[in-house]
Amino acid sequence: MTQIEARTKIRAFLGKFIPEQDFADGDEIFALGLVNSLMAMQLVLFLEKDFAVKFANQDLTLKNFGSVDAMTDLLVRRGVIGAD
Amino acid sequence: MTLQDYLGVSVAPCAEAWDREERVPRRVLTELAGLGVLGAHISAAQGGRGRPATEWGEMLEAVGAESMSLLSILTVHAMCSFAVARWGDAATQEEYLADFVSGRKIGGFALTEPAVGSDAKAVATRFVDAGENWSVSGCKKWISAAELVDVFLVFGQTEDGPTALLVPRLTRGLSVVPISGSLGFRAARTCEVKFDHVLVPKRWTIGPQGQGFGWVASSALDVGRFCIACGSTGLIRACIRASSAYARDRRQFGVPLGEHQLIQAMLAEMTTDYKAARALWRAAAKEREDLQPGSIVETTTAKYFASTASSRASNHAVQIHGANGCGPDFPVQRYFRDARVTEIIEGSNQMQQLMIARDALAAFAPKRGK
Known part of the structure; x- marks a missing residue:
């Protein structure tokens, strides 16, 4: 999977919860209050399932899940998607 | 013996008495573990019974139909053991999971405090850096079945924010004070659990520090x-x-x-x-x-x-x-x-x-x- 495909997938998932706003890939979704704290667990479940990855404890910081950019970077670091 | 048979023989006839006495005998948890109930939600790869959620749910519904107090003990045990299975490091899982599945250890959940309920990330319990240990001080309240629990999943503040930590009940400085006369779930008698500079190895931290x-x-x-x-x-x-x-x-x-x-x-x-x-x-x-x-x-x-x-x-x-x-x-x-x-x-x-x-x-x- 390419980074662009991964971003599209993550945006589509978030789009179900942030329907009315435009959000940029760099926007901090938690800090901006676009989603609530429950979303953190939902994002872990989503990424682990759709990208067939199991995150280690050190991966699980809100920073790593705070934006489309951060999640894409995390997936690159975990070797799930290419670095392009 | 099936779970249904066990509940009919060993739980249904006793549930009223447990409610009056505000306790569930410890052996009941061991016996339920033998029937696969305590480890149902832990995967087989981690030494649990690895039952699908639908099957586990049937067990929980069956228990709830006889004793909600007992169900509440199973609930806190599941929450604590799940957290160790999901977020604990390999050594901690090795140390605790088998005992959680076999019922040798019962897990508890210590989040709520006298002044902190729904706004849970505002807990006031402190985890202070003491070298290889955390020094835990604070007070938890409404902690289910704390007299029976062997190890609590405790939430407190570190310098980095809220953090989860496993604390065995029999640790110096930890005391349990039962609260009698509650409205319901009486046999899972809730308690105050007080921590007075309780030293707990940092390796029992569960999940990322500050993200508890x-x-x-x-x-x-x-x-x-x-x-x-x-x-x-x-x-x-x-x-x-x-x-x-x-x-x-x-x-x-x-x-x-x-x-x-x-x-x-x-x-x-x-x-x-x-x-x-x-x-x-x-x-x-x-x-x-x-x-x-x-x-x-x-x-x-x-x-x-x-x-x-x-x-x-x-x-x-x-x-x-x-x-x-x-x-x-x-x-x-x-x-x-x-x-x-x-x-x-x-x-x-x-x-x-x-x-x-x-x-x-x-x-x-x-x-x-x-």
Whole structure:
């Protein structure tokens, strides 16, 4: 999977919860209050399932899940998607 | 022996006495472990029984139909053991998981404090750096079955923020003070748990330091809500069981109570509630088996519905039993007291409403035309 495909997938998932706003890939979704704290667990479940990855404890910081950019970077670091 | 047989022989006849004595015998947990209940939610790869959520839910519903106090002990044990299985490091899992599955150790959950309830990330308990240890100081309140629990999952503040830590009950500086006379769940007697400079190895930290609320508490509460959803559904079943027997055997105005249409109306409502609650937890279980992100909201919905429906059903059950429903000779007054508690624990129903509504605002609102 390419980074662009991964971003599209993550945006589509978030789009179900942030329907009315435009959000940029760099926007901090938690800090901006676009989603609530429950979303953190939902994002872990989503990424682990759709990208067939199991995150280690050190991966699980809100920073790593705070934006489309951060999640894409995390997936690159975990070797799930290419670095392009 | 099947779980159903065990519950019929060893739980149903004792549940009233446990409620009065405010305790469940420790051996019951060991025996339930032998029947695969305590490790059902832990994967086989981690040494658990690895049962699908649907099957685990059936076990929890069956227990809830006999004793919600016992169900509540299973709930906190599941929350603590799940957290270790999901977030603990390999050495901690090695140290604890087998004992959680076999029932040699019972896990507890220590989040709530005298001044901190729903706003859980504001906990005041402190984890102070003491070299290889954390020094834990603070007070937890309303901690289920704390006299029986072997190890608590405790939430406190480090310099980095809320953090989760496993603390064995028998540790110097930890004291447990029971709270008698609660409304419901009496046999899972809640306690105050006080920590006075309790030294706990840092390696028992569960999950990322400073992220104990967003990840560890949230996911453990999700497990807890699933348990309460299934257990409350069992409680509705118990209300129907007691009320239909009573309505068949008791005669007024020359006919059995069950011939009176106003009694029938209550039984119809209770039965519909039971079927709906069951459908909701099973839908949540299916999502959990498929590891769907939507499982969290499905579970919340199931907990919200089953808990409020169990209150309605137990209210009807007392009404159908009349004065007998208020007395000590029928179990429905216990059902009534226990049902009320389900609307508060593992997140008050107001908190559940917030989650369900936020999801609805995103999921159901029609998309605006571009």
